[in-house]
Amino acid sequence: MLPLLLQISRSLPTSSAFSFPIRHRPLAVVNKLTLAAAAGGSGSSNGEGGEAEWVRALLEAGGGGKNAPGKFEEEMKMRGLLGPDKGKANPKLTANSRLISWLENEGGVYLSETSTWGEAPHPLAISTETVDEITNESSGRGLLARRSINEGDELLRIPLDLCITRRSARGALGKDALPEGINEYLAMACQLIREKYVLGERSFYAPYVGVLPEVEEVNPTFTWPDADLDFLRGSPIVAATRSLRMKLRREFPPEHYTYDNWVWAFTMLFSRAIRLRNLRVGERLALVPYADLINHSAFSQAFIDARESGDWLFKDGEEEVILYADRGYRQMEQVYISYGQKSNAELLLLYGFALERNPYNSVDVTVSISPRTAAVVAANEGSGIEEDPLARQKLDFLASVGRGQMVDFPCYADRYPVEMLEYLRLMMMTPEDTRGKPLMDFDYSRTISSANEAAVLQSVVSAVRYQLSLFPQTEEDDAAIIKDKATFRLLSYNQRMAVRHRRNEKRLLKRTLAALEKQIRNKGLDEVEVLTRAEGSTLGEVLKGETRKQKTALEDKLEKMGLPVDIR
Numbered sequence: 215m216l217p218l219l220l221q222i223s224r225s226l227p228t229s230s231a232f233s234f235p236i237r238h239r240p241l242a243v244v245n246k247l248t249l250a251a252a253a254g255g256s257g258s259s260n261g262e263g264g265e266a267e268w269v270r271a272l273l274e275a276g277g278g279g280k281n282a283p284g285k286f287e288e289e290m291k292m293r294g295l296l297g298p299d300k301g302k303a304n305p306k307l308t309a310n311s312r313l314i315s316w317l318e319n320e321g322g323v324y325l326s327e328t329s330t331w332g333e334a335p336h337p338l339a340i341s342t343e344t345v346d347e348i349t350n351e352s353s354g355r356g357l358l359a360r361r362s363i364n365e366g367d368e369l370l371r372i373p374l375d376l377c378i379t380r381r382s383a384r385g386a387l388g389k390d391a392l393p394e395g396i397n398e399y400l401a402m403a404c405q406l407i408r409e410k411y412v413l414g415e416r417s418f419y420a421p422y423v424g425v426l427p428e429v430e431e432v433n434p435t436f437t438w439p440d441a442d443l444d445f446l447r448g449s450p451i452v453a454a455t456r457s458l459r460m461k462l463r464r465e466f467p468p469e470h471y472t473y474d475n476w477v478w479a480f481t482m483l484f485s486r487a488i489r490l491r492n493l494r495v496g497e498r499l500a501l502v503p504y505a506d507l508i509n510h511s512a513f514s515q516a517f518i519d520a521r522e523s524g525d526w527l528f529k530d531g532e533e534e535v536i537l538y539a540d541r542g543y544r545q546m547e548q549v550y551i552s553y554g555q556k557s558n559a560e561l562l563l564l565y566g567f568a569l570e571r572n573p574y575n576s577v578d579v580t581v582s583i584s585p586r587t588a589a590v591v592a593a594n595e596g597s598g599i600e601e602d603p604l605a606r607q608k609l610d611f612l613a614s615v616g617r618g619q620m621v622d623f624p625c626y627a628d629r630y631p632v633e634m635l636e637y638l639r640l641m642m643m644t645p646e647d648t649r650g651k652p653l654m655d656f657d658y659s660r661t662i663s664s665a666n667e668a669a670v671l672q673s674v675v676s677a678v679r680y681q682l683s684l685f686p687q688t689e690e691d692d693a694a695i696i697k698d699k700a701t702f703r704l705l706s707y708n709q710r711m712a713v714r715h716r717r718n719e720k721r722l723l724k725r726t727l728a729a730l731e732k733q734i735r736n737k738g739l740d741e742v743e744v745l746t747r748a749e750g751s752t753l754g755e756v757l758k759g760e761t762r763k764q765k766t767a768l769e770d771k772l773e774k775m776g777l778p779v780d781i782r
């Protein structure tokens with residue numbers, strides 16, 4: 215394979231295409247491209263587009279052909295994708311070229327737009343402006359296929375040395391300022407601020423920092439003004455946003471930075487840092503230049519990881535970040551990776567966008583059950599509730615499995631978590647169900663009894679209905695706002711995102727409700743007389759005598775990401 219390429223490259227006419235030293239040629243830059251959002255894309259390239267096919271295509275095209283330098287941009291221009299004479303004056307294009315040269319010069323990264331001795335052109339090109347196909351909203355820069363790509367092709371390789379990590383931060387700011395074991399987010403935020411706002415053009419990373427967006431180009435909800443956040447009223451994302459904001463405020467070191475700088479740094483980290491899992495030292499968070507220009511698709515199977523660099527024969531002990539294609543791509547198609555199985559709330563909170571088609575979308579539903587202990591009954595005197603003989607046991611059991619009386623569960627469009635059913639089955643147990651056996655002895659992953667199951671499903675119905683009732687507008691109201699395109703466009707980006715998001719959450723909850731009601735009917739559980747049995751409150755309201763500890767499922771997830779401090 216390699217000798218063949220070498221042979222062919224040598225036999226090509228010495229046009230400008232091949233006479234430039236590869237390191238100094240900028241990668242093709244495209245100005246506008248429609249993002250094949252969320253859709254799975256073409257799938258296969260039928261064997262076309264691998265190195266051998268590329269060489270064949272090049273030969274058929276007489277050596278220069280469509281892969282000659284500048285041809286890709288020309289094609290973009292012809293398709294109107296560069297906009298009227300925008301190509302030359304656009305500072306984003308200059309920033310892209312600078313990044314490419316920096317990667318080539320400082321990291322020996324292979325990013326050539328032309329063929330060189332033994333190598334085909336690099337398969338990717340930077341688009342400065344990609345757009346979501348369904349919503350037509352901007353998704354910023356993105357990477358697209360310069361030529362057709364086969365499943366399994368290597369797409370990029372970036373040396374770990376060029377990445378921003380806790381290690382690079384401690385190197386830059388000193389080990390006294392950033393002690394060993396400091397939280398990765400904090401360390402990297404400090405370095406980012408130093409590179410951008412203190413060193414500026416003097417920074418080694420200036421070409422990388424030059425392609426990083428401003429907060430206004432990302433717009434995660436924690437940076438939204440309250441007036442915009444108000445558009446999300448009723449959604450669990452509001453609580454998560456507020457607590458993330460509080461968290462950032464608490465960690466902010468005012469003696470060193472401005473709050474705006476701090477928010478910018480965290481916007482970058484939340485929306486672009488990658489957790490590399492395969493490093494020699496184990497897992498590390500990293501900002502990986504160039505790789506962080508790839509947009510997210512919930513349908514992509516590709517993800518970025520690290521490995522030791524060098525080929526199988528010559529491992530050089532260094533590490534690099536690597537990405538392979540998860541499927542074939544046609545030329546000009548946008549290449550995606552998956553940022554993980556994220557709900558829209560998570561995406562909007564941390565990345566500033568949400569997807570219209572997202573199989574991992576979910577809405578947090580609060581389920582709160584108050585076992586009627588003697589104390590609860592006393593606190594609710596006059597309300598007619600009676601003590602639950604199993605109340606104490608239930609509380610002990612919950613404590614032993616680390617659950618509270620108020621729990622948030624993510625509800626998906628087509629499923630809800632088994633843990634939620636298990637939790638509710640336990641909470642709805644009555645002496646008729648236990649027949650004297652201890653609560654511990656039951657398998658809550660299975661139906662306990664018809665009456666228990668009916669109470670469980672009804673309590674989920676109540677919880678979902680309650681969640682829906684928190685929204686001030688109906689789904690139909692939102693649909694009408696979105697449908698009136700001219701007026702909808704007058705809203706700001708944040709507001710448009712908010713209306714779509716709350717509408718999608720309501721839609722998901724309504725589907726869940728319909729599915730639950732059907733399930734209840736199909737199982738004949740609507741006829742069982744059950745609803746007074748456990749007197750559980752599933753309405754997210756707390757009976758007197760309890761302290762409410764609200765932590766949403768989303769917040770739970772954030773904590774697991776290793777964010778600096780506890781949310782509350």
Ligand SMILES: C[S@@+](CC[C@H](N)C(=O)[O-])C[C@H]1O[C@@H](n2cnc3c(N)ncnc32)[C@H](O)[C@@H]1O
Pocket residue numbers: 251346352353354355356425426427431432485486506507508509510511564565566567568
């Ligand atoms: C890792 S960066 C990807 C590159 C980014 N577009 C840029 O201009 O630098 C993640 C950011 O890209 C945007 N993004 C990624 N995938 C997207 C998508 N499917 N739809 C809309 N925006 C997306 C969001 O602004 C997100 O915060």
